[in-house]
Amino acid sequence: xxxxxxxxxxxxxxxxxxxxxxxxxxxxxxxxxxxxxxxxxxxxxxxxxxxxxxxxxxxxxxxxxxxxxxxxxxxxxxxxxxxxxxxxxxxxxxxxxxxx
Amino acid sequence: xxxxxxxxxxxxxxxxxxxxxxxxxxxxxxxxxxxxxxxxxxxxxxxxxxxxxxxxxxxxxxxxxxxxxxxxxxxxxxxxxxxxxxxxxxxxxxxxxxxxxxxxxxxxxxxxxxxxxxxxxxxxxxxxxxxxxxxxxxxxxxxxxxxxxxxxxxxxxxxxxxxxxxxxxxxxxxxxxxxxxxxxxxxxxxxxxxxxxxxxxxxxxxxxxxxxxxxxxxxxxxxxxxxxxxxxxxxxxxxxxxxxxxxxxxxxxxxxxxxxxxxxxxxxxxxxxxxxxxxxxxxxxxxxxxxxxxxxxxxxxxxxxxxxxxxxxxxxxxxxxxxxxxxxxxxxxxxxxxxxxxxxxxxxxxxx
Numbered sequence: 001x002x003x004x005x006x007x008x009x010x011x012x013x014x015x016x017x018x019x020x021x022x023x024x025x026x027x028x029x030x031x032x033x034x035x036x037x038x039x040x041x042x043x044x045x046x047x048x049x050x051x052x053x054x055x056x057x058x059x060x061x062x063x064x065x066x067x068x069x070x071x072x073x074x075x076x077x078x079x080x081x082x083x084x085x086x087x088x089x090x091x092x093x094x095x096x097x098x099x100x
Numbered sequence: 101x102x103x104x105x106x107x108x109x110x111x112x113x114x115x116x117x118x119x120x121x122x123x124x125x126x127x128x129x130x131x132x133x134x135x136x137x138x139x140x141x142x143x144x145x146x147x148x149x150x151x152x153x154x155x156x157x158x159x160x161x162x163x164x165x166x167x168x169x170x171x172x173x174x175x176x177x178x179x180x181x182x183x184x185x186x187x188x189x190x191x192x193x194x195x196x197x198x199x200x201x202x203x204x205x206x207x208x209x210x211x212x213x214x215x216x217x218x219x220x221x222x223x224x225x226x227x228x229x230x231x232x233x234x235x236x237x238x239x240x241x242x243x244x245x246x247x248x249x250x251x252x253x254x255x256x257x258x259x260x261x262x263x264x265x266x267x268x269x270x271x272x273x274x275x276x277x278x279x280x281x282x283x284x285x286x287x288x289x290x291x292x293x294x295x296x297x298x299x300x301x302x303x304x305x306x307x308x309x310x311x312x313x314x315x316x317x318x319x320x321x322x323x324x325x326x327x328x329x330x331x332x333x334x335x336x337x338x339x340x341x342x343x344x345x346x347x348x349x350x351x352x353x354x355x356x357x358x359x360x361x362x363x364x365x366x367x368x369x370x371x372x373x374x375x376x377x378x379x380x381x382x383x384x385x386x387x388x389x390x391x392x393x394x395x396x397x398x399x400x401x402x403x404x405x406x407x408x409x410x411x412x413x414x415x416x417x418x419x420x421x422x423x424x425x426x427x428x429x430x431x432x433x434x435x436x437x438x439x440x441x442x443x444x445x446x447x448x449x450x451x452x
Contacts, residue, residue, distance in 0.1 A: 086400035086407050094434035095393055 105271055105303075107197045109207045111215035111291070112277025113284045117308030121277050121344060122208035133203040137196055141189050141218075142210030183221030190222050191259055194266035212276065212291045216413060219267065223298060226260040227416055273303035277344075278332060280307050280325040289335050289392035290411050296389050297408055297415040305336055310343040337390045337435060376420050382443040385423055389437035399431045399438065408438070425449055 049058035112118035126138035209215035426442035
């Protein structure tokens, strides 16, 4: 009996939290639906982010590209950027000794 | 007073008498020095024991170092990488010199191209070790559990450094042996340039088997040989050219009679080291080098390294610290060496 009385307040608090969450879930769902309609749907036809500065997704992708971060989502390491080849210089031939 | 030699590397054009000069040098030096070691490093000679030792050493290296690679290799999967046996040979030579057990070590390094390839292999391995075994590589290997890798890598680097230090020591010199014919001039000039670029002294060029007037050879042949010696002396500039007269076909007799000049001391002072001096608003990096007009030279920059190509033989050298922060504008190649003209890179010198 004493155990029942001790567990009753916990159950009440749990039910309160669940009800509060119930009010949040429809709100979150509305937010997702809005983002889907207004942000993601317009972006679907955008191939080059640079051509669509008004699109939020394109702007985000452009910012990521500018910072050098990968957007591919691949877990594989990116291939290292190719090193500069040997930069050959102009060589002038001289004849005769300087006497050094 | 010229300094005593500790290591003499003898190499020559085919049939010029390289082995004779190496043996005669050791033979004559042994009369005045207590201990002289003569090493036959001619790869053409049968040396199965050396090959087995190289394979064994490389398998050991593979077991430790290669297990740290992203995709580990087993020792049984691989064969000895070209150059490893060359490195082991020069490591043995360096050990013999550094041990102090011998007053002089003479190495018969065989034909010139073979000597260049084998010495350059040591420098290439050092370059690879520097480029491939980076701190990230070592940390990745340690994280993978290849804990033994760290001491092995350090040992390999230390051994490469010690071999290069012995080769570049002021008491080390390369002595080239040329045939007495025009076709030998270019290979000898090329070898001098490449060896000097590696930072090793070339102190004498012998002209082998020069006929004498009294040895019964046709007069025209002796005269042609003398002209060749003069022509070679003009090409190699300040490096002494010593004709070795063909006195006898008897090897034992020949060793006693061959006149080699001063075989115990270096025949010339080690060449000046490269210098950097202020030149106008930039810098001038002078790399002293006996550079014959006939040699084709290309010079390039790769990051913080200078790549010099002499007739297809490529040598890579690090830029001096000050040149790393400069733009190399152009290079002048003359008989005294390379003059690298550099302008200050304002982006790298801008104050914070």
